[in-house]
Amino acid sequence: MKPQLIPLLPALMLAATGAPAQTAQRAQQPAYFQQGVDYRIEARLDEATNVLHGRARLRYVNRSRATLDSIYLHQHLNAFRPNSLWARRELQFGQRRFQDLGPNDYAYERFTSVSVNGQAARPVYPLSPDSTVVAIALPRRLAPGDTATLLMDWDARLATVPRRQGRAGRHYDFAQWYPRVAVYDRFGWEAHPLLPQGEFYGEFATYDVTLDLAADQVIGATGIAVFGDPGYEVTQADRLVYRRGSGVPLQLITGEPAAGRKYVRFHAENVHHFAWSVDPRYRHDRVTRMELSDAGPGARTLPTIHVLYLPEDTAWARNVAARRTYDALSWLGAKMSPYPWPQLTNLHRLDAGGTEFPMMIMDAGASEGLIVHETGHQWVHGILANNEWKEGWLDEGFTSFLTNWYFEEKNHAAGNDTADVWRGTMQALERLERTDSVQPIALPAEAFRDFRIYNFMTYTKPSAVLRMLREYLGRPTMERVLHEYSRRYQFKHVTGEDFRHVAEEVSGRPLGWFWDQWINRTDKLDYSVSSATSRRLASGSWSNTVVVQRAGQAWMPVDVQVGDVTRQLTSRAARQTLVVTTASKPAEVLVDPKWILIDYNRANNRAAVP
Numbered sequence: 001m002k003p004q005l006i007p008l009l010p011a012l013m014l015a016a017t018g019a020p021a022q023t024a025q026r027a028q029q030p031a032y033f034q035q036g037v038d039y040r041i042e043a044r045l046d047e048a049t050n051v052l053h054g055r056a057r058l059r060y061v062n063r064s065r066a067t068l069d070s071i072y073l074h075q076h077l078n079a080f081r082p083n084s085l086w087a088r089r090e091l092q093f094g095q096r097r098f099q100d101l102g103p104n105d106y107a108y109e110r111f112t113s114v115s116v117n118g119q120a121a122r123p124v125y126p127l128s129p130d131s132t133v134v135a136i137a138l139p140r141r142l143a144p145g146d147t148a149t150l151l152m153d154w155d156a157r158l159a160t161v162p163r164r165q166g167r168a169g170r171h172y173d174f175a176q177w178y179p180r181v182a183v184y185d186r187f188g189w190e191a192h193p194l195l196p197q198g199e200f201y202g203e204f205a206t207y208d209v210t211l212d213l214a215a216d217q218v219i220g221a222t223g224i225a226v227f228g229d230p231g232y233e234v235t236q237a238d239r240l241v242y243r244r245g246s247g248v249p250l251q252l253i254t255g256e257p258a259a260g261r262k263y264v265r266f267h268a269e270n271v272h273h274f275a276w277s278v279d280p281r282y283r284h285d286r287v288t289r290m291e292l293s294d295a296g297p298g299a300r301t302l303p304t305i306h307v308l309y310l311p312e313d314t315a316w317a318r319n320v321a322a323r324r325t326y327d328a329l330s331w332l333g334a335k336m337s338p339y340p341w342p343q344l345t346n347l348h349r350l351d352a353g354g355t356e357f358p359m360m361i362m363d364a365g366a367s368e369g370l371i372v373h374e375t376g377h378q379w380v381h382g383i384l385a386n387n388e389w390k391e392g393w394l395d396e397g398f399t400s401f402l403t404n405w406y407f408e409e410k411n412h413a414a415g416n417d418t419a420d421v422w423r424g425t426m427q428a429l430e431r432l433e434r435t436d437s438v439q440p441i442a443l444p445a446e447a448f449r450d451f452r453i454y455n456f457m458t459y460t461k462p463s464a465v466l467r468m469l470r471e472y473l474g475r476p477t478m479e480r481v482l483h484e485y486s487r488r489y490q491f492k493h494v495t496g497e498d499f500r501h502v503a504e505e506v507s508g509r510p511l512g513w514f515w516d517q518w519i520n521r522t523d524k525l526d527y528s529v530s531s532a533t534s535r536r537l538a539s540g541s542w543s544n545t546v547v548v549q550r551a552g553q554a555w556m557p558v559d560v561q562v563g564d565v566t567r568q569l570t571s572r573a574a575r576q577t578l579v580v581t582t583a584s585k586p587a588e589v590l591v592d593p594k595w596i597l598i599d600y601n602r603a604n605n606r607a608a609v610p
Contacts, residue, residue: 034063220306
């Protein structure tokens, strides 16, 4: 059959109060497959013009059952310029940071030549004037099992406004920079434009990348340096890895580097993107498990950690950022699965916040929370590659949950209240749940009303939902779920339904009801103390009768604390009576004392005992 580019804008307009019936869809899905992708890239950065001149050979193996007549690529860098869909979407919210950029400041990625199997090809931009999605017609249709070889030359320039890329002086964050093949999966071509709401989806590939740089530049990148000097150590070519490269040089970079220049070659396997940053001022810290005396249970397979920071980044120095990155990797390796790649680089970037890439994270700061969150993405999205445009919660919500879990255990080890980690999240959700702004977590990114709701439904609420799932299944069971999920889907594209089925299989419990009310719908929940009475028994102890009321469409088991005794109610009844005997008369009754549930009215969760 002829594959179709998924309709972009109509697909965004799902109902605001409902989401697709995922379970029914799963039974009808075709068999899983992954396309074969191999990149050989050579690029030269000209700092005088701020232009990167690149050449790439892309080998694309069609492992699907369909015959393809085109290959779709992303040129994400073209989002950061006037008249892109990104810039026009920001205009709707009064932001003009990219729309008003001048000719020397906006980003671009422009083909200078494209050929397929030796024949010239013409790029077509189906969303013009937006140029973040490009179609390359194939001179001969690509049958199942066949290979197409694309040779592409292009020029790229970063924007002076940092957002998922950027440049300032001699600092360059090449988070987006090359023609990146779109994913063709069991649902068809997933060639979505880059927009403020939503992120990425990529094919797992092998990358062999050689960069021609100024000799004093220090570089951090996806992959391992197999030749040349990144700027902090002289790297000897790893002959085994080198032989795995994808063939002869492309002739863009030949011979010895020019005076004042250097070549640095990187190799990466089983990654769905390649990013890099350079700055001659970078300082370098490195740590391995062999250098630490307190390696934890997840540390036995830890890679080398590189940290690149600027002289003014005092919070990063003295191995602080390196140690935090190590602690995050160690903890996550124990909770999820051993880290599978040979290195991780954590580096300072221009943009605020942080962004994840395989084997690399770009951070604006060295706070422990930011480092743990972005390191968590090495698993959820890096190793377990969800479609962030369709199911952003599956990585952003997931790593937000893992980050809070990390701090729960850290607080517990320090003798502090673990509930404090979640209190701000639960209070924010309580306020949101009392409004009409809530939308289903399962919606694609652009279906959310605005960026604030997108953040709540992609980061905040899913993290709390996963915490509820953990408490419902039990922590040991949840850990087994995470181990199996990581093992089964390592280096594969995943969906929320994949995770649900692993959770059901490992726990032995059906979870369709949980997914429906918390992921696919916007069901609300409110537990309250309807009444609480106590009477003294002849033995001197106290019999306490508590009536708990449930409002809203959702249901969850709920803990009720009566004095120093806690019991759990598991009935789905709207009204339940609990009788508890205590040694002394309790002062009050608390429903959900640990703030586990997404309850839209906590004011009625507490009652004094008369």
